[in-house]
Amino acid sequence: MPCTEKNILQREGTSNLNRVLQALSASYAQPDERDTADLLLFAQRYAAYLNYYKPDNTPDGNWEALMKMDISVTLAVLIKTDIRAIADYKKLLYKKISLAETEADVKKDFRFLFDCIFTLVKIIDDQYKLIPGDLDFSTTFKNVITLKMQSAFLNLFKLFNDFKSNGWIDNISPALDSDAPFVVFNANDFDITALSADWGTPPVDPIITLPSFPVVKDNIVHIINHNIFNAQIDILWKGISEIITAAAQLFEQTLNSFPAHTPHYALFISFIKLFRHAQDQLNIYTKRHLDFYYKDTLLLANKPAVPDAAHIVFGLQKNIVKHLVKKDTLFKGGKDSTGKEITYALTDDIVVNTATVNSIQSQQIHPVSGDLIASLVAASEDGQGSDIKAVDKSWFTFGDINKSKIAQPGFAIASNLLFLKEGARTIIIAVRFSEKLEGLTPNLKTPFHWFKGRLTAEKGWHEIPGIDLFLAGTSGSVNTFLFRLRLSPDDPPVIPYAESVHKENFAAGLPVVQCILQQDADNNLPYQFIAGKKIQSVTLSVTVNGVKxxxxxxxxxxxxxxxxxxxxxxxxxxxxxxxxxxxxxxxxxxxxxxxxxxxxxxxxxxxxxxxxxxxxxxxxxxxxxxxxxxxxxxxxxxxxxxxxxxxxxxxxxxxxxxxxxxxxxxxxxxxxxxSLFSHMTKIQSQLNSITLTENDNKVTFSTGEQPPVPxxxxxxxxxxDYAATATISFTDSDSVNNHLFYHITPFGFAEVHPRLISTDNNTEPGEKITLLKNTVHSGELFIGLDNAAPNLVINILFQVADGSSNPLKNPEQLKWFYLSGQNNWKSFDKKFIIDYTKNFTQSGIVTITLPDDINADITLFKKGFFYIKTAADANCDAVCKMIMIQAQAARVTLLQDETKQIEFRETRPASSIAKLVNSDAAIKTISQPFDSFEGRIKETDDHFYTRVSERLRHKQRAITIWDYEHIILEAFPQIFKTRCLNHSGFYFKGAAEVFCENYPGHVTIITIPDQKNKTNINPLRPYTPIGLLQNINDYLITIISPFVKLHVKNPAFEEIQVDFKVKFHDNLDESFYIQLLNDEIEKFLCPWAYDSQAEISFGGKIRKSAILNFIEERTYVDYVTCFKMNQVISRNGSVHTEEKKDIEVAEGSTSRSLLVSYYDEQTGVKHIIQSPATCDC
The missing domain is CATH 2.60.120 (Jelly Rolls)
Known part of the structure; x- marks a missing residue:
């Protein structure tokens, strides 16, 4: 048989509703099951066999009249009239008539019907006559007869006579029907005149036309199927039912507070009440028999009450640094439901210290886009500090991928090359990767704008909205990113970082440039794609024009x-x-x-x-x-x-x-x-060129050229203009460097250099020398501790929202790290972590011993605090939502005392435990933030009988299907229903998990949780939390064959979605009634989501015609057109990956399937309803 075929053994499974064997109940079959009314009627009937003797000792009748004259007896006769049995008897007679082979049998069975009717009327009338007229019940009785029963009875009496005249009633045989629910008389002997006058006289005209078929049986069959005939009987039955209901209410009053009893009957009623004690003793025979066998012979006992536990949080007095609170220290728990003072005892020693949880932050890689999202305030609705909307105040442990803010990871360079005060400035950052970047193509012409920039300026950070990024490489592959930042002469000077101005905790002294990945940009570079890529070198170049x-x-x-x-x-x-x-x-x-x-x-x-x-x-x-x-x-x-x-x-x-x-x-x-010498030489030469000429007694002065000018x-x-270049070496071990490379994270930064990377074996794995900080885990929760110190032991309470983890994911093994010097994350030694939360699938305390190399001198987060983190490698939603994380927590349990009858009876609400029995001066506060848990009341006898009966059958070994199912329901009360599938299991086909129903050696358990008092369970898809599934698996592993491969899984919910057009009646609000119709269809398909008594069923079939009929019966629906039913077998979000469209019958595709109503949580879409109906079909 291939895997695609269903398991040939189709069963419903076992639930808490059908698990209990009724025969084990002590009240299932009692030796004496008679109630007070039965005893009164027994006495009445028995009195008929007791002779009454006159004073002369001669018999004179019996005692029956004396024992039936009391009002209580009269009412007992009425309330013991079983109208349901009478209605069933009528159906039996109709069936006999339809199947009768002879005319005599048809007539006789038809007369039996009237035997029942007339005898019942006679009984009612006899009791009516016995009711005292001064009682209000007498008036009620009369009104029912005259206003409701009279007409129907008289019509039936007239019809009886007509049928009798036509020869359709047997008037020969005196036989009476032994199947009648009470003693009847022959209808032919009924005397209507003996009834009370309130019944009236028969009508003259018949109410129906009698048929005239040649065969008598055909006529009678036609009559019993006639609506008017049956309506008369139903009216009569309803009137009798109303009388019985009123009589039942009055009966109890007459037994307890009715002053008009005769003395002898009052004495008899007193005897009956005393007799009840003997009767009760007799009726515990079944229980005594079970107790003898189970408790005396097998020496089994009821399970004692399981004490509840609670988490408390301590606070120390001022100037107290550490204080030991020893195991078994007692705390006051208030009074229980019986008024007794109860106490709780500390389960383990705890050294209370001053460490507190100062900050809670988280980050997560989006499972689809690969973006990094971050929650600066994890305990908030949007991760940024807004108020939490959930009723239980829960928040996503690793951040809500739909609401948390997209992070701004990046890198920074601090370098004196960036000291650029003026001019036209161009900064080029060349990042060379160690390997080729697959999926990218070299492009030196068209820049990408995947990053934005920030530079340290005089008045803060100078923003550069889009950095030009060019992709360089060889042979068609990219191995270098070229970042280009441009500053015009009008842009402010780039100056060294100053904490008072820039406020991001960088070391002062060097100018800084930050390049931030714009994850929200169009066609962005996915963070997950680039974060893990190792870089070989970073070259920083600056070109400046116009330095003045x-x-x-x-x-x-x-x-x-x-x-x-x-x-x-x-x-x-x-x-x-x-x-x-x-x-x-x-x-x-x-x-x-x-x-x-x-x-x-x-x-x-x-x-x-x-x-x-x-x-x-x-x-x-x-x-x-x-x-x-x-x-x-x-x-x-x-x-x-x-x-x-x-x-x-x-x-x-x-x-x-x-x-x-x-x-x-x-x-x-x-x-x-x-030079001056050159200038003087010129002057000398000029002087040397001056001449004196005498002519006509005149002397002429001639200088030649003009006097020289300097x-x-x-x-x-x-x-x-200048250009400068520096290469940041990741191999230079020199700790003094004017060029520093940093990773920018959502919460801080960290310098990147091989000399800063720890070589210890417990250092977090993953590439460290990368362009962006490499996040090696899918989700990380960061906890900042204040007032802590190395080697300190801290008990932290992690309160989770039970059942809020994604039940479709496999359990996630969380990893714990601490932040040491140089911003290195190191894993905790296993002995330093004691996790009672089972990887955040349940509330509990995590005891953490801080290693000696944990360091608060860090830059990844707020300086001065010690940071730890827990990380999930794959499935971030496989852990529960968080409600509270608080340090200095301890666990206390109820101290039960059998001698004082102190045991668990009810859960203690939050804040019930707030004081020590013996005060301790070092302890300032004690608080109980949440209700107690894990308590179970003492086992009742009924549950004891069921448990032992099952135990004797399966002998605490899971071999058969019955064994698996009953063992699970007993061991895990959180489970409402379970189904065991033999020869069925899961295997991986690539990354997908495939369910196979023909898999020898494998057993699959499917569970449905109890939804009572659960706020985190989707009623339409009741998934069992993965933590509970794991607990079930761990428990069963110990009691099954070692050759069995066990799978404990949730059901596969296959959704039914109807698509149709509807016309509502006129003048109705369409939007309101579309929503109402959606809700009613949902209730029709999933009644168990709204009614705790309705049981959810595996597999099953849903017919399109049934849904259509249900919709058409709605009072506000006029008509429906274009009706289609689709079965969505699987989907990814709003995308249907497998479905069947426009089918007539929907059936679960596998043995683990459950058919439910369609609902898309992301879009809010349920069924596709269009109004008004405009099509022509």
Whole structure:
């Protein structure tokens, strides 16, 4: 048989409703089951056999008249009239008539019907006559007869005579029916005149036309199927039922508070009440028999009460750092339901300390998009601090993927290269990955804007909305990200980080750039795609155009570049110096420097700019490094390290002085044409050219050319362009570095460098040298502890919302870590964690011993607190929602005392336990934040009989299907129903889990939880929490064959969705009635979700016609068209992965399937109802 076929053994399973064997109940079959009315009627009948003797000792009748004259007897006769048995008897007679083979049998059975009717009327009338007229019941009795029963009875009497006249009634045989529910007489002997006058006289005209078939049976069958005939009988039955109901109420009154009893009957009633004690003793015979066998012979006993437990939280007095509270310390629990003082005892020693839970944060990788979502305040509705809307105040442990804010992970670089005060600035960050990035294509033309930038500015962080990102690589593969950030001259200066301004806890001293992944951008880069990729190097390059904030001077003093100036001074000699200083420029690893000059040479030697010698850089107070200046006014430092940078200094520029050691460049004039000597030489030459000429006694003075003017060198405008580069090495072990790489997380940051990565064996696995911090777990919950210390033992209460985990996921094994120095997460040693929550599937205490290397000097979170985290590798929703996380918790249990009859009777509400029996000065507060749990009352005898009966059958070994189901229901009261499927199990096909119903050696258990008092169970899909499923599995493993492969699973809920158009009656609110109709269809398909007495059924069938008929019967529905029924077998969210459309009959596709009403939690869609109906079909 293939896996796709159903198990041939189709059963309903066992529930708490059908588990109990009724025969084990002590009241199931009692030796004397007579009640008071039965005893009164017995006495009446028995009196008929007792002779009454006159004074002369001669018989004179019997005692019957004496014993039936009391009102209680009369009422007893009425209430013991079983109208249901009479109605069933009527159905039996109708069946006999229909199946009768002879005319005589038909007539006789037809007469039996009237035997019953007339005898019943006679009984009612006899009791009516005995009712005292002064009772209100007499008036009620009369009104029922005259207003309700009279007409029907008289019509039936008239019909009887008509039937008799036609020969349809047997008037020959005197036989009476032994199947009648009471003693009847022959209807032919009925005398209507003997009845009370209130019954009236028969009508003259018949109420129905008598048939005239040739065969008598056909006529009688026609009569018994006639609506009018049956209506008369039903009216009569209803009247009698009304009388019986009223009589039952009065009967109890007459037994307890009726003063008109005759003395002898009052004495008899007293005897009957006393007789009840003897009767009760007799009726416990069944119980005594069971007790003898189970308790005396087998020496079994009722299970004692199981004490309840509670979690309490301690608070210490001031100045108390640690305090021991010993095991068995007693706490006051108030009074129980019987008024007795109860106490609770501490289950284990606890050293209370001052540690508290200061912060709770979480992050999770979205299972579909791969985005990182973060909750800065985990205990809130949206993860950002809003009020929780859930009634139980629960919140998603790892964050709500639908409400939590998308995180802003990124990276940051702190470097002196980023000290960029002015000009047009371009920052290039080249990130080279160790491996090719599959799925990306090189693109150096069109930038992506997956990241946004932030730079440290004077007034805070300067935002850059979209960073240009280019993809570089070789051979069609990407291995490098090129980030380009541009700043215009109008953008603010980039300055070193200052905590008072930027407030993000970076170490002060270096400018910082942050690149933040924009996860909410269109066509974004998925966080999960890039986070785990190892990077090889990060190269930071800056290019700046137009630096004017310079310290300029020459041999004669400082220079003001705000106006044209003489860089070499007046009459500069050869080797005259022009000094250029800039703390921004010369502390960087320069690639080149360009001098933007606007030379103006006046009266010079004909050159457009002066000749300059090699530039020299001041290093350790010596001008010992020479750099040639190109014709393009560029200094090039092509050889890495050829320029020896100055120490980082972010203060204002200073003028060169005798104490200056570095940070200046010297340009020297390579010409003497501008010197004073050159100018004086020109003057001398001019003087030498002067001549005196005498002519006609006149002397003429001739100078030749004009007097020489000094040659001057001016710079009308001067600025510097430069480029610098630095590579962040992840192999350099030097701890002193001006270029730092950081991971930006939703809660802080961490410097990234191999020297900071712990090499301990318990360090959290995963690649550390990455562009974005690698989140190796699907979900992480971070807990910040205040007032803690290494080696401290902390007991933390994790209160979860029971049943709130995703029951379709497999249990998740949580991992625990602590944050050590250098922001390294390290796993706890197993001996340091004691988890009573079973991976957050139930409320409990986790005892944590903080390791000696836990560190509060961290940057990933708020500094000064110790952080621990618990992480889920895959299924974040496989853990329950959280309600509270609180430190200094302990567990106490009820102290039961058999001698004082103190035992568990009821759950103790929150805040019941708040005081010690013997006060302790060190303890300031004791609180019980939640109700107690785990308590079970003492086993009742009925449950004891059931348990022992089952135990004797399965012998605490799960072998048969019956064994599995009954063992589970006994061991786990949280389960309402279970079904065992033999030769069925699950196997993996790829990542999918497949259910196979032909799998020898495998057994599958399907469970349905008890929904009473459960707030986290979806009534339409009652899933069992995975923690409970695991508990069931662990329990059964110990009592089954080692060769059995066990699977404990939830049902497969297959949904029924109807699609139709409807026309409501006129003047009805369509939107309201569409919603009402949706709800009513849901109740029709899932009655057990609304009625605790309705039982949920596995498999089953639902016919389209049944749903259609139900809809058409709604009073507000006019008509329905285009009706279709679809069966959704499986779906992923709103996407139906497997379904059957427009079917006539829906049937569960597997033996573990349950048919339920359709409801999409994401969209709120139930059934598809359109109104008004506009189609033509």
């Amino acid at each position: 904030d310079l310290a300029l001077s020459n041999d004669t003093g400082t220079l003001d570049a705000a106006k044209p100036f003489k860089p070499f001074g007046d009459f500069p000699d050869n080797a005259a110096s022009f000094y250029i200083g800039s703390k921004e420029i010369f502390q960087k690893e320069l690639n080149w420097i360009d001098f933007n000059t606007e030379w103006e040479i006046k009266n010079g030697p004909g050159e457009t700019q002066p000749s300059l010698s090699n530039a020299r850089y001041l290093r350790q107070s010596n001008w010992n490094t020479s750099y040639p200046v190109s014709t393009l006014n560029r200094l090039s430092f092509a050889v890495p390290g050829s320029f020896i940078k100055a120490k980082p200094d972010f203060t204002a520029n200073e003028i060169l002085n005798a104490n200056t050691k570095e940070g200046f460049l010297r340009l020297q004039l390579q010409s003497s044409a501008y 040659a001057e060198i001016f710079l009308n405008n001067f600025s510097i």
